[in-house]
Amino acid sequence: MFNMEPEVLERFTWYMREQSALTVMFHTKVAARMGLSATDEKCIDLAMRAEGPLTAGRLAELSGLSTGAVTGVIDRLEHAGFVRRVRDPHDRRKVLVEVTIGDVEKFGQLFEEARQSLIEVLGHFGDDELQVIERYLQLQIATFRARVIDT
Template sequence: MTREHDVPADELERFGAYARETSALTVALHSRVAERMGLSPTDGRCLALAARAEGPVTAGRIAELSGLSTGAVTGVIDRLERAGYVRRVRDPHDRRKVLVEVATGDGDRFSPLVEGARQALREVLSRFSPEERAVLERYHRASIEAFRQRVVDT
């Protein structure tokens, strides 16, 4: 169900400001978590992208998702592999292809680093009814899709 509505300039400005503030705080949080893991923010972001994939992922896909060059991603993977966060594995369907697999077992070790953010989100969401949360979820899904089309898929 897609409906188009005019958005007044003042609303657009407010929502843009909310998005910029949320983005800045998210970057700060991710940087803090990466630092505590002994990683640079870029390495932490690439690790997070690989961890969200459904199974091993190619370096090329990490490059697409991160916006980094494939050469830069190779360096990131080298550092993540040396730190024990990922390993390179052969693609079982094409032995010539190398995939990046996130090492298992570190999730419990680093979950305390993001627990504060998870608790803050829980507190905020508890202020909204299930119906309101459904609208918020619809908004976030639409935003993610729109920005992904303009950033990742282009």
């Protein structure tokens, strides 16, 4: 951007930090509501978002935990009925983590409130405006991932 006013950038920076802080609070609240630690909630979120079956080792990578810690995470989640261990039939060393319940049941009311919140927000915009917002979100996600996370 060439002609970006400093104040504009400052405002958007504030929005980003605010969103960031709210996200952290949200995850904390969800974890508390589910009776899980932040770590366990983070892991079940990763498991739900994963495409295809997720191995214990891959979960360790994604979460940044040691494999030993992941064993404990899966133990607790399995015991609480959120996931199930399945031995991979093609490679019996591997343990696949299968989430056994859906989004809404899992996150309960909090998740539904977030969804309603999104619907309410989007309702304030017309189709053309939604297209702009969607383009922004796509770009933001892709750019942030490429420049900040995957490096």
